[in-house]
Amino acid sequence: MRAGxxxxxxxxxxxxxxxxxxxxxxxGYNYHRSRLLLQQELESNARNLALASxxxxxxxxxxxxxxxxxxxxxxxxxxxxxxxLLALLRATxxxxxxxxxxxxxxxxxxxxxxxxxxxxxFRREQGALVYKxxxxxxxxxxxxxxxxxxxxxxxxxxPYYDDAERGVLxxxxxxxxxxxxxxxxxxxxxxxxxxxxxxxxxxxxxxKVLKSGYAFLVSRNGxxxxxxxxxxxxxxxxxxxxxxxxxxxxxxLGKKMIRGETGFIPYTDFKGVGSWLYYAxxxxxxxxxxxxxxxxxxxxxxxxxxxxxxxxxxxGILLLAAAVSVIARSITTPLHTLAxxxxxxxxxxxxxxxxxxxxxxxxxxxxNDFLTMKSSLKEYVKQLTETTAAKERIESExxxxxxxxxxxxxxxxxxxxxxxxxxxxxxxxxxxxxGGDFYDFFLVDDAHLCFVIADVSGKGVPAALFMAxxxxxxxxxxxxxxxxxxxxxRVNNELAQDNDSCMxxxxxxxxxxxxxxxxxxxxxxHNPPLLVQRGGGVSWLPASGNLMVxxxxxxxxxxxxxxxxxxxxxxxxxxxxxxxxxxxEAFFSDSRLARDLAVLHGGVQEVVCAIMENVRAxxxxxxxxxxxxxxxxxxxxxx
Amino acid sequence: MSRALAPTLKAVxxxxxxxxxxAASTSWAVAAERALKKASLIPLWSPQAQxxxxxxxxxxxxxxxxxxxxxxxxxxxxxxxxxxxxxGKTDFAVLWLTTAIQERAGGVxxxxxxxxxxxxxxxxxxxxxxxxxxxxxxxxxxxxxxxxPFAIPPHTFFxxxxxxVQEVPQSYTVNLFLxxxxxxxxxxxxxxxxxxxxxxxxxxxxxVFLLKEHGxxxxxxxxxxxxxxxxxxxxxxxAFTRASLAGWAYAFAHPDEALDIVIKYMRAAKVPANRxxxxxxxxxxxxxxxxxxxxxxxxxxxxxxxxxxxQILHKDGDIPAAPDFNAFxxxxxxxx
Numbered sequence: 001m002r003a004g005x006x007x008x009x010x011x012x013x014x015x016x017x018x019x020x021x022x023x024x025x026x027x028g029y030n031y032h033r034s035r036l037l038l039q040q041e042l043e044s045n046a047r048n049l050a051l052a053s054x055x056x057x058x059x060x061x062x063x064x065x066x067x068x069x070x071x072x073x074x075x076x077x078x079x080x081x082x083x084x085l086l087a088l089l090r091a092t093x094x095x096x097x098x099x100x101x102x103x104x105x106x107x108x109x110x111x112x113x114x115x116x117x118x119x120x121x122f123r124r125e126q127g128a129l130v131y132k133x134x135x136x137x138x139x140x141x142x143x144x145x146x147x148x149x150x151x152x153x154x155x156x157x158x159p160y161y162d163d164a165e166r167g168v169l170x171x172x173x174x175x176x177x178x179x180x181x182x183x184x185x186x187x188x189x190x191x192x193x194x195x196x197x198x199x200x201x202x203x204x205x206x207x208k209v210l211k212s213g214y215a216f217l218v219s220r221n222g223x224x225x226x227x228x229x230x231x232x233x234x235x236x237x238x239x240x241x242x243x244x245x246x247x248x249x250x251x252x253l254g255k256k257m258i259r260g261e262t263g264f265i266p267y268t269d270f271k272g273v274g275s276w277l278y279y280a281x282x283x284x285x286x287x288x289x290x291x292x293x294x295x296x297x298x299x300x301x302x303x304x305x306x307x308x309x310x311x312x313x314x315x316g317i318l319l320l321a322a323a324v325s326v327i328a329r330s331i332t333t334p335l336h337t338l339a340x341x342x343x344x345x346x347x348x349x350x351x352x353x354x355x356x357x358x359x360x361x362x363x364x365x366x367x368n369d370f371l372t373m374k375s376s377l378k379e380y381v382k383q384l385t386e387t388t389a390a391k392e393r394i395e396s397e398x399x400x401x402x403x404x405x406x407x408x409x410x411x412x413x414x415x416x417x418x419x420x421x422x423x424x425x426x427x428x429x430x431x432x433x434x435g436g437d438f439y440d441f442f443l444v445d446d447a448h449l450c451f452v453i454a455d456v457s458g459k460g461v462p463a464a465l466f467m468a469x470x471x472x473x474x475x476x477x478x479x480x481x482x483x484x485x486x487x488x489x490r491v492n493n494e495l496a497q498d499n500d501s502c503m504x505x506x507x508x509x510x511x512x513x514x515x516x517x518x519x520x521x522x523x524x525x526h527n528p529p530l531l532v533q534r535g536g537g538v539s540w541l542p543a544s545g546n547l548m549v550x551x552x553x554x555x556x557x558x559x560x561x562x563x564x565x566x567x568x569x570x571x572x573x574x575x576x577x578x579x580x581x582x583x584x585e586a587f588f589s590d591s592r593l594a595r596d597l598a599v600l601h602g603g604v605q606e607v608v609c610a611i612m613e614n615v616r617a618x619x620x621x622x623x624x625x626x627x628x629x630x631x632x633x634x635x636x637x638x639x
Numbered sequence: 640m641s642r643a644l645a646p647t648l649k650a651v652x653x654x655x656x657x658x659x660x661x662a663a664s665t666s667w668a669v670a671a672e673r674a675l676k677k678a679s680l681i682p683l684w685s686p687q688a689q690x691x692x693x694x695x696x697x698x699x700x701x702x703x704x705x706x707x708x709x710x711x712x713x714x715x716x717x718x719x720x721x722x723x724x725x726x727g728k729t730d731f732a733v734l735w736l737t738t739a740i741q742e743r744a745g746g747v748x749x750x751x752x753x754x755x756x757x758x759x760x761x762x763x764x765x766x767x768x769x770x771x772x773x774x775x776x777x778x779x780x781x782x783x784x785x786x787x788p789f790a791i792p793p794h795t796f797f798x799x800x801x802x803x804v805q806e807v808p809q810s811y812t813v814n815l816f817l818x819x820x821x822x823x824x825x826x827x828x829x830x831x832x833x834x835x836x837x838x839x840x841x842x843x844x845x846x847v848f849l850l851k852e853h854g855x856x857x858x859x860x861x862x863x864x865x866x867x868x869x870x871x872x873x874x875x876x877x878a879f880t881r882a883s884l885a886g887w888a889y890a891f892a893h894p895d896e897a898l899d900i901v902i903k904y905m906r907a908a909k910v911p912a913n914r915x916x917x918x919x920x921x922x923x924x925x926x927x928x929x930x931x932x933x934x935x936x937x938x939x940x941x942x943x944x945x946x947x948x949x950q951i952l953h954k955d956g957d958i959p960a961a962p963d964f965n966a967f968x969x970x971x972x973x974x975x
Contacts, residue, residue: 116917138716141809141811143812143815146809146815147814150815150818150820151818157819158812161909184730220817220841222840233909235912235913236913237837237913239837239838239839240913240914243837243915251839254839258838398868468687522777
């Protein structure tokens, strides 16, 4: 048996594969769902985290903006002296710890107090407030002065370093202030408050996301303001990164950020780490806070869980395969031995030992059945052998009986070659080895021919025995020169005596005077013979109405007689002829016999043989159901 | 020859030229090695790829090979190179041609050693959304202008197109323009234009008016020294000029290395350094210094360019008398 086609192999393969499929689908679905749930969870966490941080930043920046605006209002239309102005600036800076520097820059005037550059400014330096005024009109070209001036509104600058030496990263809030003289309101200068972005850097750096996640801040021009990679700060913009990475999606993200949009998107970190990014604007400055969630770390738990699942599932499947293998083997091993044993049985070896199987499952039942089958077969074959032997013996005995029975019937034709007064031919064909029909003829004296046809009830051996007995009795009785009715009477009495088997025999017995053609006959329940006259007429002899022979003692038999003209023929037959059946179970029939007889010509032997042929042709393949006997006698005439 | 190949070939030619310089002066350089002459250079601005040639020559030892122990003074808004040169605080300076002509006209005896940037790279930029599609649309709009010589080309432009604009002093950033405080900004093609792109504006969102395309093609960066410096030590002036040109040739042949060098000096000077921005700048400098299709050697100041600039300055810059070309230009190779 090939391993590939064994039941065990198929079972293991199918069950293992199916389990693996189901397991994979389950695991995959589970992973997918968990991931989705985690993402949703993440988005809401990310939003909360980012918004909370945005609020913290926004609170500080808004406060600074308010301070600057209030400073601007104080300077609007003011007639303060320089000393008062410096005191105001100093006090403002002193009162607001979140402010790094504070000042006012005035528009140049061809005449008046500010014909020269005037931009008083205080800033913190190591805890002290230091006066550091601008002394040239350079400030007119600074963003912190210009943007607010041109926009005529509170404006925050882009983050910048306070000097070329990259000292303090800061942003400036500028608020313009005006002077109204009559109907003319004209710009007088810009109030400024600088914010060091150190605290902002610290705040953003303090946003911890898992282990390796982080936050970064992008200015309204896309510049990186804070980032864990300090190299990027103020060196890179989100757009230069997009350019360096040749990543249009990142550029698109940058554009969304500087438009002040909010979003949650998959994102590849600057270091190439697959992440999620949540970004939200800081409204007052137009910057964007972005929080990066490393995907691998997020999914690490799910991955671990899934890996454990995979290992457990794999182990389970292996265990399953082993279990299936054991069960399959427990089924197939006895089956295999059974198959080997039954192969021996199939070859006829009933002595082979069937493997002992104790299990009470179907295989046990099968083995039991095999055991029973084996003994039944053995018994049956034994019986069959015996029966066959017996049958063969009986058959050989029957063959001998057949020979003996046939020997009882005269079979030499013509029987009396020297007698030309009559001609005679007879044939008997038993349905089985031995039959119950018989015929006989013999000369009682020189002038009298006795001829007999009989049919014993039943078939086979009993009928044959009864036939032999009847034949012998008739022959013996006829020797005494008795008339046919007397012969029947005496034979009947003999047969009816002690006839426990209730057998009988229909008998026609005729006595032909060969000199005169006078025929005397008695019919003991036999089919009436057919008379074929020389002129061609065919007719039945009248029925006798006598009882068959051997049925009842002391039965009288009537004598009948007939004168045969020379050339007349008499056909005697048994019902095996007229009741011969074809495969359609139709009888050959009396009328057919009479019809055939009317058209047949030739000697008696030829006619008898022709009728025999017709009957055989009629029955065809149908088995012969009864003995067939024909006897034809022709009275030729006196010589 | 395909267009893509052209810059490469150009670079090879330039490098070849540099090697020729080096070979021709080997013996001289070896001799000079023993006694390096100290000299200083001030660029127009803090370190950036606009000056990649000088920083590369310094870093690769090309100045030393030429016998010059050069110090590059970090420029910037507070260190105007013209003042440094005028006051003798530096031996050599990078100046715009217009600045130099003004200075010379104003009495400062400076000479042009080499004209590095051959073309004007200045432009006026407007957002398409502001509806400024033609020069005429600028009429009455707020236009950001830098001071000094940087205002001359735009002024010429406005005069050409008969425009009355509201001039707004423009800072060194483009933030005012980005906020919408001005409608039109001054920009250098190699610098501010790219800054705009890297602030989230797409090229197709901008309308660009390159001044050279409006007939105002004023060559920009050139190398200058006082006549006195050149007269005292012409060999030094020659060595400095040759080494500077060789530095540019090397930078164009090895742009990545040149960028590394520039960024190194930017970090040292603590100015924000963005590699993509510097890459853009170096590529544009190459377009401006060694324009495609010209076979001329680096650093040549063509007389017609000079005359054109003098014309513009005379009309629009109130320069009464500009010097003669031959007095203005000192060519180290012309003397031989």
